[in-house]
Amino acid sequence: MILHPRKTDYRGNIISQIFFFWLERLLFKGFKNTLTQSDLNSCPKEQRSKELFEKFNKHWLVELKKNDPNIKIALFKTLYFMYLAAGALFLFELILFLVQGILLRNFISLCAGEDNVDGSSTGWRVSLVYACVIAIMSLFLSIMHSTAFYLIHSVGIQTRAICITAIFKKILRAR
Secondary structure (H helix, E strand, C coil), rough: CCCCCCCCCCCCHHHHHHHHHHHHHHHHHHCCCCCCCCHCCCCCHHHHHHHHHHHHHHHHHHHHHCCCCCCCHHHHHHHHHHHHHHHHHHHHHHHHHHHHHHHHHHHHHHHHCCCCCCCCCCHHHHHHHHHHHHHHHHHHHHHHHHHHHHHHHHHHHHHHHHHHHHHHHHHHHHH
């Protein structure tokens, strides 16, 4: 199969990346007609198995010089940035999820009248602020969740590509 050069900047700007708008054109085209090879964007250079294996091989050769080489360490050193970015997103998501639960508890107690003992009329304003903050946090949580899972799936695909390339290269050297 001959791959013709196509547009590789398929992700677009930061808003397009966060909300996955870069995928909308392809999904709509696939909904209308059957997708062909020419409809697909070419793989970005940094995600091609050749580039990934070259990065991995540098770390793997260093690992082989040790007494106990570990492929996990070489894989982590190859893809550390994506691992750390996804981990940071999951950690921030967990913190926001806990804060949202605390805010929701305060909002419920405010609406139930437990905190409004003096009878002031500012309770509805505070509850409105709580409701807006909880809604905005829910939006951020869903964005972070989808982005973190996209990163984790990308790491999995790249790890698979590296391992398959390494196995094939070893098989070809053995012949």
